[in-house]
Amino acid sequence: MIPKTKYDKLEGCFLGGAIGDAMGSAYENQESEDSDTYDPFPTKNPAKSILQITDDTQLTFATIEAIIESAKFTPAILADHFKRLYEKRNIRGLGASTLKALQELEAGGHWSQVGRIGEYAAGNGAAMRIAPLSFLEETDRTQIRDISSITHRNDEAYVGALCVVIALKEILNNQWDGSTNLLSIISSQIPDSRVKDRIQQLETLTDLTEIGSYGNSGYVVDSIPLALAAANQIRNLDLDTIFNELIEVGGDTDTNCSIAGQIAGCFVGKSNFSSNLMEKIKSIPEYESLNSTLNKFGAKLKWL
Numbered sequence: 001m002i003p004k005t006k007y008d009k010l011e012g013c014f015l016g017g018a019i020g021d022a023m024g025s026a027y028e029n030q031e032s033e034d035s036d037t038y039d040p041f042p043t044k045n046p047a048k049s050i051l052q053i054t055d056d057t058q059l060t061f062a063t064i065e066a067i068i069e070s071a072k073f074t075p076a077i078l079a080d081h082f083k084r085l086y087e088k089r090n091i092r093g094l095g096a097s098t099l100k101a102l103q104e105l106e107a108g109g110h111w112s113q114v115g116r117i118g119e120y121a122a123g124n125g126a127a128m129r130i131a132p133l134s135f136l137e138e139t140d141r142t143q144i145r146d147i148s149s150i151t152h153r154n155d156e157a158y159v160g161a162l163c164v165v166i167a168l169k170e171i172l173n174n175q176w177d178g179s180t181n182l183l184s185i186i187s188s189q190i191p192d193s194r195v196k197d198r199i200q201q202l203e204t205l206t207d208l209t210e211i212g213s214y215g216n217s218g219y220v221v222d223s224i225p226l227a228l229a230a231a232n233q234i235r236n237l238d239l240d241t242i243f244n245e246l247i248e249v250g251g252d253t254d255t256n257c258s259i260a261g262q263i264a265g266c267f268v269g270k271s272n273f274s275s276n277l278m279e280k281i282k283s284i285p286e287y288e289s290l291n292s293t294l295n296k297f298g299a300k301l302k303w304l
């Protein structure tokens with residue numbers, strides 16, 4: 001399973017993330033009642049049969065649009081894109097930290113001051129939207145921290161976002177080929193933190209149910225190591241199975257599936273998505289618009 005081109009990896013990343021978000025959002029914070037009856041298109045609740053993307057994908061694509069439309073991508077430009085998206089009142093499933101930041105941006109707040117601080121700012125909301133930065137040649141840790149801090153002024157939230165960028169960079173630069181452990185590669189490159197401790201705890205585990213028992217919530221220490229460990233399983237499992245197992249694990253299923261989908265999707269490339277998964281992706285109401293944004297993003301990236 002080798003992606004055909006770099007653009008194939010780009011599409012795999014962002015469409016993998018979008019479908020993970022959409023599949024997971026139908027099950028966010030629901031208890032799994034019976035693993036034998038899991039059905040991604042439950043007939044009992046017709047509303048859930050529509051695969052709908054949420055804030056994870058919406059803010060990720062707002063970030064891509066900010067990159068496309070700016071000569072020099074900055075936190076101020078991104079904050080302005082976030083504000084304009086928020087003004088449309090169409091962002092689905094916003095977390096508390098991101099909502100606070102968007103409300104204050106709308107009221108005229110400066111991007112560096114509106115993000116939540118303190119222990120309640122340690123959510124996965126910065127990591128869930130950071131992936132586009134992995135595709136920039138000139139990204140550095142200061143930029144990742146600043147972009148994260150628009151909504152989450154918290155060290156753990158920043159490390160979570162950093163993990164996602166490192167994982168994707170490893171794949172884009174052909175440094176991780178699936179023969180080694182992605183978690184070890186990431187943990188060797190991040191600062192000491194609770195996120196790092198958790199990643200190290202999960203390093204040798206392969207069973208996603210066991211991995212999920214360490215934590216599955218939207219707390220960055222739970223969510224990011226879980227999503228990374230799930231993506232790491234793309235060596236043994238296909239993407240469809242990874243999503244289904246992560247949904248079974250429960251908790252913040254949309255973000256967990258979205259981040260795992262970005263990383264594992266980038267690894268295999270869209271050309272290796274199953275026809276079943278492609279059908280689901282094409283059923284997302286915003287599919288055409290997502291595709292068109294990815295086309296423009298690909299055209300903007302000179303190295304691609």
Ligand SMILES: [Mg+2]
Pocket residue numbers: 025054055056092093094254255
């Ligand atoms: Mg969401």
